[in-house]
Amino acid sequence: MTPGTIAILSLSMSTDAFAAAVGRGASHRPSWQGAVRAGMVFGVIEAITPLIGWTLGLLAAGFVQQVDHWIAFGLLAVVGGKMIWEARKPASADSVGPSPSRSALWALVATAIGTSIDAAAVGVGLAFLGANIWIIAACIGLTTFALTTIGMMIGRAVGVRFGKWAEMIGGLALIGVGTTILIEHLGLFVR
Incomplete structure (x- = not known):
């Protein structure tokens, strides 16, 4: 996979976590440290799931x-x-999650796992392509960390609506990556 394709894939895999983070940020109004912690949870889980799928x-x-x-x-x-x-x-x-409480960490982890299931499915597809999963998983994890942290802070300011648009764009990008893979393997597209 090219660096550009990896970047698009990483962004696409991160948008559902971003959307969830915007929602959580809108409801929980986290501090900067809380947003970074949430970003770390989402990033680690999002990096592990493509490895499992792969x-x-x-x-x-x-x-x-x-x-x-x-x-x-x-x-x-x-x-x-x-x-x-x-x-x-x-x-x-x-989609917003419960208010902060004793179980807030478990709710955060459950949300992170829920948004990372798609990364496991993508990991399965990457195994068929012989892609370097370690680089891709690291890129997905780092991108998810950054976007989740940013999403939590944006959520404080703009609410849930913006996150839905990001998720839609990410879905379109994934379909585009899949179409590109198919076209390249069928020999319809020459680099």
Whole structure:
């Protein structure tokens, strides 16, 4: 994968965490330190899940080499479509999370895991492509850390609506990356 594709993928994987962070920031009004802690939780979890997906994908890669580009396209299209679908749904009380309490850390971790499931699916697709998962996972984790921290602070100021637009753009970008992978593997696009 090219550095540009990795950057787009990292941003795309981070937008749902960004959207959740904007929502949490709007409801919890965190301090800067609280936003950084939330960014670390989201970033670490978002970096681990593609590694898990990649490992599962490697186990199955030998069986599906002839159709790996279709699988990568399908997974990215489904994840991107889901992100667009979620962005179009009205915000619910669940998307913002509970008020700060003793269980606030667990609520934060659960939200981070929920927003990182798509990264596991992308990790499966990356295994079929033979991509360097360590660099990609690190980029996804760092990007998620930065965007979540920023999203928490933005949420204090602008509320939930902005996060939905970011999630929609991320979904469109994932579908674009999947389409590019498919076109390149079918030989329809020459660099």
